[in-house]
Amino acid sequence: MNSPGSFYLPAASSTMAPEVDALLQFIVVASSILFAIVVFGSFYFAVRYRRRKGSTFTDGKDHNVRLEIVWTVIPSILAFIVFFWGFNSYLKMNIAPANAIEVKTTAQKWFWQFTYANGAGSTNELVVPVGVPVKLLMSSKDVIHSFYVPNFRMKMDVLPNRYSLTWFEATQTGEYDLFCTEFCGTGHSSMLGKIKVVSDTEFRDFLNAGSALGTGQAPEAFGADLYKSKACFTCHTTDGTPGTGPTFKGVFSRSEAMSDGSTQLVDENYIRESILNPQAKIVSGFQPVMPTYQGIINNTEIDALVAYLKSLNTGQ
Ligand code: CUA
Numbered sequence: 001m002n003s004p005g006s007f008y009l010p011a012a013s014s015t016m017a018p019e020v021d022a023l024l025q026f027i028v029v030a031s032s033i034l035f036a037i038v039v040f041g042s043f044y045f046a047v048r049y050r051r052r053k054g055s056t057f058t059d060g061k062d063h064n065v066r067l068e069i070v071w072t073v074i075p076s077i078l079a080f081i082v083f084f085w086g087f088n089s090y091l092k093m094n095i096a097p098a099n100a101i102e103v104k105t106t107a108q109k110w111f112w113q114f115t116y117a118n119g120a121g122s123t124n125e126l127v128v129p130v131g132v133p134v135k136l137l138m139s140s141k142d143v144i145h146s147f148y149v150p151n152f153r154m155k156m157d158v159l160p161n162r163y164s165l166t167w168f169e170a171t172q173t174g175e176y177d178l179f180c181t182e183f184c185g186t187g188h189s190s191m192l193g194k195i196k197v198v199s200d201t202e203f204r205d206f207l208n209a210g211s212a213l214g215t216g217q218a219p220e221a222f223g224a225d226l227y228k229s230k231a232c233f234t235c236h237t238t239d240g241t242p243g244t245g246p247t248f249k250g251v252f253s254r255s256e257a258m259s260d261g262s263t264q265l266v267d268e269n270y271i272r273e274s275i276l277n278p279q280a281k282i283v284s285g286f287q288p289v290m291p292t293y294q295g296i297i298n299n300t301e302i303d304a305l306v307a308y309l310k311s312l313n314t315g316q
Pocket of ligand 1: 107110144145146180181182183184185188189191
């Protein structure tokens with residue numbers, strides 16, 4: 001069940017939360033100890049060596065190498081611990097497990113829109129199964145927003161012209177608050193949502209209901225239509241043979257050699273860039289002849305094309 005948490009922190013309800021809390025605890029305790037030493041030390045020495053009647057300045061010791069090494073090395077070690085601990089957690093938060101389910105998250109003034117792989121959708125309420133990693137592929141339709149769920153200790157900016165990725169795995173069922181934490185205009189403070197963590201069966205029911213409501217085509221089916229209607233097929237095949245441009249078969253998450261000698265991982269952002277600004281990076285062996293689709297294609301359509309390209313990898 002959903003435990004209320006404490007005055008200090010909200011309940012920890014994701015797999016990452018205990019790790020984030022442990023690091024916070026470490027920083028708080030280490031800082032408190034250092035604070036106490038510096039502040040009480042200053043007071044003690046100020047009193048102990050105050051100027052007394054008849055006291056004279058002496059040419060006493062003003063330097064102690066051993067002491068200086070100690071108070072340099074110990075805080076440095078603490079800083080290194082905090083850095084590597086934090087960096088390690090940061091990497092874990094940014095790399096979603098392979099079995100994660102993906103939810104397309106779109107922010108706009110002033111609500112959240114969630115789209116699932118089967119085309120089901122919801123507004124301001126992200127329904128997820130408990131104990132399953134959930135990857136959020138996020139973008140904004142207007143300004144910068146930020147996706148913040150205190151119970152999961154997760155926060156990620158949502159940007160208008162590129163995807164940002166994050167993931168979480170909820171450890172207990174219940175409802176959790178979702179806030180926007182980037183000032184995005186007059187409606188910012190009411191840009192609130194809920195994360196509803198449910199059992200596996202409830203989640204499946206939700207998905208089925210969502211697609212039965214006819215919230216739209218599944219994104220990869222829509223993408224397959226766009227592949228034809230936007231004439232992608234004239235240059236890009238889906239059977240592995242190179243055309244004027246590289247084939248789409250197996251292209252997603254492939255490392256491509258570029259004409260400038262660099263290597264590029266084909267991910268969501270690379271596909272987006274290749275559609276809107278095709279001359280930016282050219283795959284080695286091809287000519288820079290693709291026209292830009294800027295103004296011809298919208299974000300929903302780009303999402304659908306990304307989903308379609310992904311589906312070509314699973315061989316359907
Ligand atoms: Cu969206 Cu603040």
